Amino acid sequence: MRINDILLGLVMALLGAITIWASRDFPSLPRQQYGAGTFPTLIGGMLIIVGALMMLRGLRYRKALFTWQSDMTPARVLLCTLAIIAAVIGYIVLTPVLGFPIVSLVMLTLMIGWLTSGRWVLAGVVSSAATAMIWIAFSELLHVPLALGVLEKVVY
Amino acid sequence: MAELQQALSMVFAWDVLAVILGASMFGLFIGSIPGLTATMATALLVPLTFFMEPLPAIAAIVSATAMAIFAGDIPGALLRIPGTPASAAYTDEAYFLGRKGQVGKALGINLCCSVAGGVIGVFILAFFSPLIAEFALQFTSDEYFWLALMGLSGAVLVSGADSLKGVVSMLLGLLISMVGMSSVSGQVRFIFGIPDLLGGISILPVLIGFFAIAELIRRLPEVGNTSIPSPPEVKKPFEGVGQAMWQYKGGVARGGMLGTLIGALPGAGADIASWVNYAISRKLSKTPEKFGTGHPEGLVSASAANNAALSGAYIPALVFGIPGDTITAIIIGVLMMKGVTPGPDVFTTDTVFVNAIFIVFLLANLLLLPLGLLAIRGARHALSIPTGVLYPLILIFCVVGAYAANNSMLDIWIMLGLGLVAYLLAENDFPIGPMILAVILGPVIESNFLRSMIKAQGDMLVLFDRPIAAALGCLALLIWGAILFSSFWNMRKSRRDLHLT
Numbered sequence: 001m002r003i004n005d006i007l008l009g010l011v012m013a014l015l016g017a018i019t020i021w022a023s024r025d026f027p028s029l030p031r032q033q034y035g036a037g038t039f040p041t042l043i044g045g046m047l048i049i050v051g052a053l054m055m056l057r058g059l060r061y062r063k064a065l066f067t068w069q070s071d072m073t074p075a076r077v078l079l080c081t082l083a084i085i086a087a088v089i090g091y092i093v094l095t096p097v098l099g100f101p102i103v104s105l106v107m108l109t110l111m112i113g114w115l116t117s118g119r120w121v122l123a124g125v126v127s128s129a130a131t132a133m134i135w136i137a138f139s140e141l142l143h144v145p146l147a148l149g150v151l152e153k154v155v156y
Numbered sequence: 157m158a159e160l161q162q163a164l165s166m167v168f169a170w171d172v173l174a175v176i177l178g179a180s181m182f183g184l185f186i187g188s189i190p191g192l193t194a195t196m197a198t199a200l201l202v203p204l205t206f207f208m209e210p211l212p213a214i215a216a217i218v219s220a221t222a223m224a225i226f227a228g229d230i231p232g233a234l235l236r237i238p239g240t241p242a243s244a245a246y247t248d249e250a251y252f253l254g255r256k257g258q259v260g261k262a263l264g265i266n267l268c269c270s271v272a273g274g275v276i277g278v279f280i281l282a283f284f285s286p287l288i289a290e291f292a293l294q295f296t297s298d299e300y301f302w303l304a305l306m307g308l309s310g311a312v313l314v315s316g317a318d319s320l321k322g323v324v325s326m327l328l329g330l331l332i333s334m335v336g337m338s339s340v341s342g343q344v345r346f347i348f349g350i351p352d353l354l355g356g357i358s359i360l361p362v363l364i365g366f367f368a369i370a371e372l373i374r375r376l377p378e379v380g381n382t383s384i385p386s387p388p389e390v391k392k393p394f395e396g397v398g399q400a401m402w403q404y405k406g407g408v409a410r411g412g413m414l415g416t417l418i419g420a421l422p423g424a425g426a427d428i429a430s431w432v433n434y435a436i437s438r439k440l441s442k443t444p445e446k447f448g449t450g451h452p453e454g455l456v457s458a459s460a461a462n463n464a465a466l467s468g469a470y471i472p473a474l475v476f477g478i479p480g481d482t483i484t485a486i487i488i489g490v491l492m493m494k495g496v497t498p499g500p501d502v503f504t505t506d507t508v509f510v511n512a513i514f515i516v517f518l519l520a521n522l523l524l525l526p527l528g529l530l531a532i533r534g535a536r537h538a539l540s541i542p543t544g545v546l547y548p549l550i551l552i553f554c555v556v557g558a559y560a561a562n563n564s565m566l567d568i569w570i571m572l573g574l575g576l577v578a579y580l581l582a583e584n585d586f587p588i589g590p591m592i593l594a595v596i597l598g599p600v601i602e603s604n605f606l607r608s609m610i611k612a613q614g615d616m617l618v619l620f621d622r623p624i625a626a627a628l629g630c631l632a633l634l635i636w637g638a639i640l641f642s643s644f645w646n647m648r649k650s651r652r653d654l655h656l657t
Contacts, residue, residue, distance in 0.1 A: 145563055
């Protein structure tokens with residue numbers, strides 16, 4: 001999706017203004033005019049200038065605020081983006097409760113099954129193998145504390 | 157001599173060799189799949205390197221990227237789809253040579269020239285970087301401030317047609333780097349009440365978000381909609397390769413040397429090196445009309461250049477700690493996570509380590525020959541893996557990788573958020589390169605500036621006091637002038653186009 005320069009410029013300029021506002025209280029170094037606020041203020045100021053230039057450019061062309069340029073339909077792109085967001089947030093929320101093995105297995109099976117339009121056996125086999133390999137590599141070899149969740153009671 | 161021996165024994169330890177072999181296979185696989193880039197291979201490797209010693213960590217990234225840049229040539233020659241952007245310059249050339257029934261020769265030339273270019277690059281790297289390091293020992297915070305600023309501005313200048321968007325991308329990266337406690341004043345900034353952000357946003361989830369999650373969001377809708385045609389079988393690789401390379405030896409040498417030089421320039425990496433070399437070869441050729449129809453001369457120089465550029469990018473990265481491209485930006489991030497700060501001091505205090513890195517480079521480039529041959533043979537299988545299976549696996553690997561460094565769910569949130577931002581920005585033609593360089597260079601620029609100001613009690617002119625600093629400063633200002641000029645010129649040009657239509 002292409003967003004008009006007016007909107008993009010506006011967002012950048014706003015971001016710059018917020019940055020300057022948020023860094024107004026940073027003290028400068030002793031006996032100096034520079035300090036922790038110098039760079040954030042400078043960056044914020046430049047964002048405002050560049051954002052304004054982008055808005056000017058956008059105003060001159062008067063294109064639509066949003067245009068679609070991809071070969072894919074907007075619905076398809078939105079669905080896929082939401083699927084990724086849902087998968088990642090699902091992982092964050094569910095792993096502490098259900099444990100990594102279950103979440104990873106279910107997430108991979110669902111995604112692969114969906115993307116290969118229904119090859120569920122393949123999805124199940126690949127997901128089990130991948131989950132086992134990631135568990136062995138990260139949890140056993142590298143000692144990353146991947147959560148076991150409810151499985152903790154089963155294992156111990 | 158004793159140092160060289162020590163370095164050799166460091167590299168030829170079984171764990172380092174195993175890492176090199178494993179990372180090479182991984183790099184060949186990722187590079188040969190269209191849409192997955194060398195930078196993505198690096199970003200996916202970083203979580204694993206987090207658990208390694210510094211040398212194997214660098215070895216993993218060096219070998220994976222060298223392999224991935226070559227492997228990008230394979231689908232280019234077979235299917236006319238470049239595997240990585242660095243192969244795009246000569247994809248048509250290789251594909252049309254293949255259509256003439258010489259696909260083996262095309263890939264053989266790609267492989268041998270990649271090795272030649274890589275080796276030339278390594279020798280230039282190994283010869284020049286200690287010399288530059290010796291010179292750089294006299295640098296103070298003034299020079300480093302300008303060097304870092306130059307790295308950043310170079311990245312903006314070469315990032316694409318629209319330098320205004322390049323500047324925005326850089327500013328956003330700088331903003332990300334401001335989060336956390338300032339290293340000079342200790343002031344806490346922009347942590348939004350989250351104590352985990354005190355140490356700043358860690359580099360790992362940023363990398364994975366920018367280069368893997370954003371790419372996945374872009375690629376996932378294509379699954380099932382675009383089918384990759386089945387690639388032709390490769391027969392007799394290497395037939396006629398030696399003859400072609402001997403005939404165009406000048407092109408190979410030029411590709412290697414110019415590629416290294418372009419790689420060493422801040423901001424310019426393997427893709428630009430291969431485009432520039434392709435264009436120059438065409439200009440210098442006695443038969444420029446044959447270019448674009450499957451002419452070996454179009455392959456040799458650019459094939460060598462992109463692999464050479466990889467080595468070249470390490471010159472500023474190792475000597476000054478200033479990354480020349482996205483991959484070395486990642487390397488510097490990895491080294492800093494391990495407590496090694498790249499810079500000229502490393503060359504005097506840790507010669508063995510530096511030599512070991514050079515040996516790893518040479519080894520990785522030489523290994524490219526047998527492993528690359530295997531990859532050419534195995535490419536049909538790699539290309540037949542359905543992307544619908546591959547992408548979810550990459551996603552889970554990203555999530556676990558982002559979590560692994562700090563065992564923190566916050567990092568997964570950061571990865572997701574920045575991935576979405578990077579996707580939206582890239583869709584609107586914002587280059588991502590300046591952003592990642594800014595994330596790395598932001599603190600370098602700020603802390604060196606503040607240090608210089610503390611020394612000079614706030615007198616800005618001190619930044620031009622020393623001759624080298626003054627020269628670097630003028631150069632940096634010149635680059636900024638070029639950026640301003642190019643964006644102004646672009647605006648005028650597009651206005652003229654608008655009037656014409």
